[in-house]
Amino acid sequence: MPNTKRFICAAIFLACGTPALAENRQPVDLPAGGLGPAVIALGRQAGVSVGISDPELSALQVKRVRGNFGVKEALDRLLKGTGAAYMNVGGNGWRIIRRTSEARTARDHSRKGIALAAIEEVQPEIIVTASKKDTPLSKYPGSATMLSMAEMPIGSIGGSTATLTSRVAGMTSTHLGSGRNRLFIRGIADSSFNGPTQAVVGQYLGETRLNYNAPDPDLRLYDISSIEVLEGPQGTLYGAGSLGGILRLRPAEPQLDALQATASMSVALTAHGDPSADISATLNLPLIEGSLAVRAVGYGIRDGGYIDDTLRNRSDVNRTEIAGGRIAVRAEPGDGWTIDLGGTFQSIVSRDSQYADRNAPRLTRSSAIAEGSSNEYVLGQFIARKEWDSLVFTSATGIVGQDISETYDATPPTGFPTVFRQRSRISLISSENRLTQTLVDGSSWIVGTSLVRNRYRLNRRFGAASFAPTIAGVANGVDEATLFGEFTKAVTPRINVTAGGRLTYVRLSGAALDAPAAIIASVALLQGRRKEAEFLPSFSVTYVPDDSLTFFGKYQESFRPGGIVVRNDLIQRYQNDQVSSFELGLRFGGRHKTGMDGSLSMSRTRWRNIQADLIDATGLPATSNIGTGRIWSIDAVLGWRPIQGLRIEASGVFSDSRLTNPAPTLLLLRNGSSITPKPGVTVIDSNDLPNVARFNGRLSADYFASLPGGFELSLSSWVRYVGRSRLGIGPVLGVPQGNYLDTSLGLRLSRERYGFFLNATNLLDTIGNRFALGSPFTLPYIGQITPQRPRTIRVGMDARF
Known part of the structure; x- marks a missing residue:
């Protein structure tokens, strides 16, 4: 099951400690990737409890954070450029929130006497990793669809490629049956059959190519972090077989x-x-x-x-x-x-x-x-x-x-x-x-x-x-x-x-x-x-x-x-x-x-x-x-x-x-x-x-x-x-x-x-x-x-x- 489902409305890790310990500098090594796994690591390493309420936040992409930091400094570095913020909910409890909740949350917690940490004044920076050089979406020169599994319709976990075609309007396929279909993007479609011709859409699992002249293997969407669709052609970075684009x-x-x-x-x-x-x-x-x-x-x-x-x-x-x-x-x-x-x-x-x-x-x-x-x-x-x-x-x-x-x-x-x-x-x-x-x-x-x-x-x-x-x-x-x-x-x-x-x-x-x-x-x-x-x-x-x-x-x-x-x-x-x-x-x-x-x-x-x-x-x-x-x-x-x-x-x-x-x-x-x-x-x-x-x-x-x-x-x-x-x-x-x-x-x-x-x-x-x-x-x-x-x-x- 994808990471985004694992962190919905949960205190991700509970540990014993005192408020003073939370601010002590200590070795921290938080992985790059989804925000959810990163805060799990922070909770484990710093002995604090970190919660995420909105499932979309768990899928935000963050950079690696490594060094000797207190909890606040680690969260500052981790959330920089994501549009998310954090607040202390008492003792060793911390909560990840959205920037747009700042005014209301500040008023509420001011009345309750709970401190609110500094909040970034930027929006989430979506990264196009399929560009092969981690390009921010704002600077990517082309049509791209970037989805976390949290942004897919309910029931998409374990879905087929048909789940993707129902989510992305520009993606279609044939329907011979699972493992026999051909994918098309942006109207670049050739054949209804499976033969020696190369696919018009390049498919990848992470960094690795999935097919060449075979049909869509229809790998099921279990434990998938994110999905990227780049409309084609994508010949410079992906070469032959990317006429329609990249999945x-x-x-x-x-x-x-x-x-x-x-x-x-x-x-x-x-x-x-x-x-x-x-x-x-x-x-x-x-x-x-x-x-x-x-x-x-x-x-x-x-x-x-x-x-x-x-x-x-x-x-x-x-x-x-x-x-x-x-x-x-x-x-x-x-x-x-x-x-x-x-x-x-x-x-x-x-x-x-x-x-x-x-x-x-x-x-x-x-x-x-x-x-x-x-x-x-x-x-x-x-x-x-x-x-x-x-x-x-x-x-x-x-x-x-x-x-x-x-x-x-x-x-x-x-x-x-x-x-x-x-x-x-x-x-x-x-x-x-x-x-x-x-x-x-x-x-x-x-x-x-x-x-x-x-x-x-x-x-x-x-x-x-x-x-x-x-x-x-x-x-x-x-x-x-x-x-x-x-x-x-x-x-x-x-x-x-x-x-x-x-x-x-x-x-x-x-x-x-x-x-x-x-x-x-x-x-x-x-x-x-x-x-x-x-x-x-x-x-x-x-x-x-x-x-x-x-x-x-x-x-x-x-x-x-x-x-x-x-x-x-x-x-x-x-x-x-x-x-x-x-x-x-x-x-x-x-x-x-x-x-x-x-x-x-x-x-x-x-x-x-x-x-x-x-x-x-x-x-x-x-x-x-x-x-x-x-x-x-x-x-x-x-x-x-x-x-x-x-x-x-x-x-x-x-x-x-x-x-x-x-x-x-x-x-x-x-x-x-x-x-x-x-x-x-x-x-x-x-x-x-x-x-x-x-x-x-x-x-x-x-x-x-x-x-x-x-x-x-x-x-x-x-x-x-x-x-x-x-x-x-x-x-x-x-x-x-x-x-x-x-x-x-x-x-x-x-x-x-x-x-x-x-x-x-x-x-x-x-x-x-x-x-x-x-x-x-x-x-x-x-x-x-x-x-x-x-x-x-x-x-x-x-x-x-």
Whole structure:
């Protein structure tokens, strides 16, 4: 369970002592990261009690505090720049409060004779750690969403990537099922299928890359400290595969001086379906106090099914079971070094697919075979960090193994049961080493190197359900070597100019698998090995006329390497694609300040040699370059905090995407004209890019209050609209999807170590159509939809020890 949940309305640590001892100078070493773990460490080391009332404060990011300090001086240093304050509540008791409560609190405690400590006159400084040089959000030149788990809707703990897409209006995904989806940001969307193409959104767990050309691994949100979404492209700092942007999950870090344990469980009832349940546990164990600690989390989830198969006479076929966990070891041997070693594992097994027949009775379909899937994901990571005052060295290495199996019903309307099976095996090794420094005048720089080695193998079977023979598959290999750098110059205290570039050398290789000798020979002639070199420049400007307003503009590029694919029983090559984008925007106000805050950005993106999936003559999905397109996007967020504890937020994304110059293999029909295409040419009747809704919007309200008896109450509610889009390119895939409403309402009541919550989703119990695909083989004969999970009520509790 995330750190932010552990500190809600609790005295974090109680110890014996006298008021005089609280002011004695003593060794203090408070960790960087969330405020919650830092005050736990302070309470333990200084022998005092420190309480936090508002859960959002626990997630504020603080810098490390080390030295000989009294409690007041330690709190001064710890809270500097956060917008939080502290007050003495008598004896060894201290309480963290918000700056905006200063006047009222001062009056109240003046009457009670309780001293109020000095309060910082600044707002919380949100840090964009995904910028790789800890850039304050006020100076970050681009659109960024920074969230702690306390700012996520109630019931988000342990949620899937769908939880993130419901929270961030600019993020969408496909909905094949957990562990099979592709993520999209800012309307940069390519394919509905999982194949050899690289993802358009880079995903990271802390410093480590999670995937390359695999689908979203859907790591569950247990023991996560914060979430960052940077809109793309992000080529300079992240390289290939960051066309749409970056999603970074920051796990809670091992605490070197605090024994912690948490547990959670919940059950859920779904209308028209089976019940669901989940359970998790987290343990933080110092091995050598102040120098070595281990942190582990484990979880198990069962998502009950709600789709009935009328042909096979089975109910609730789409049950999914998930088991996973993480372990992290942190060592601080001294002299500014921090060493992290970690491992992640997750297994997803889906008994059947998530789709229903478009024109069948509610939540039903008719299929000849079960369309199950599985995703086995393993990650190992090593991170070393060294600090010399403002100079920081970071080395991060990750090794990923992923094994994905999928089954599709390919039975023709009047034929025998037919099956298509594919198995994707991916191995990824990534290593990055970088140096960063922030100078006295506010200027900063970063320089680094990156190495990536990715291997992808796709094996396929197609035929009778009783015995499906192998058909041609492919193996793609990518090796990348990169040098990147970025320099930010503080022209004035209010104006920053940033320039950077990334030089990448890529070596590609490909081979046919399980194919006839003639096809294998053609691959050797066609593909062999290829080499590419790409330079990705960037330039940006930020202007901060005052502390509550920022203007920014930027230019960025990114790309994806090419590869080979099987299409029409032949091995064909697809080329790399490139994205370039201009963005202008502004931010104003502060999220933790009473009043208004928000952001607005507008971007224009040019996308050359777009890699996307079509349906070939045999009914199989195959990757091809479909031409050049452009995307106009407007992203807006408006928040209002009329009183402390209540926040109302509206956000929306408008995207206008067009395929402006179709490839020679595509023929775009206009004004309802008709024509007989030449062999090998695909006819399309719309130039909208796939999976891009013209408008997505979200409205939410969150409330927090302290109640008598030490209870804390949280309420959250949201409604989200997903606009209409198309499944893909071509006559088979050009079907509509989207155009639905989703809703949620949550309540949480906590006291000291325990918390209870109630959450309801899809309050209107609507069907919707999240994704118009289940099987590409039966799609031409039977319309398909992926309905929303029906109305679901979830009840749970959590505890910390």
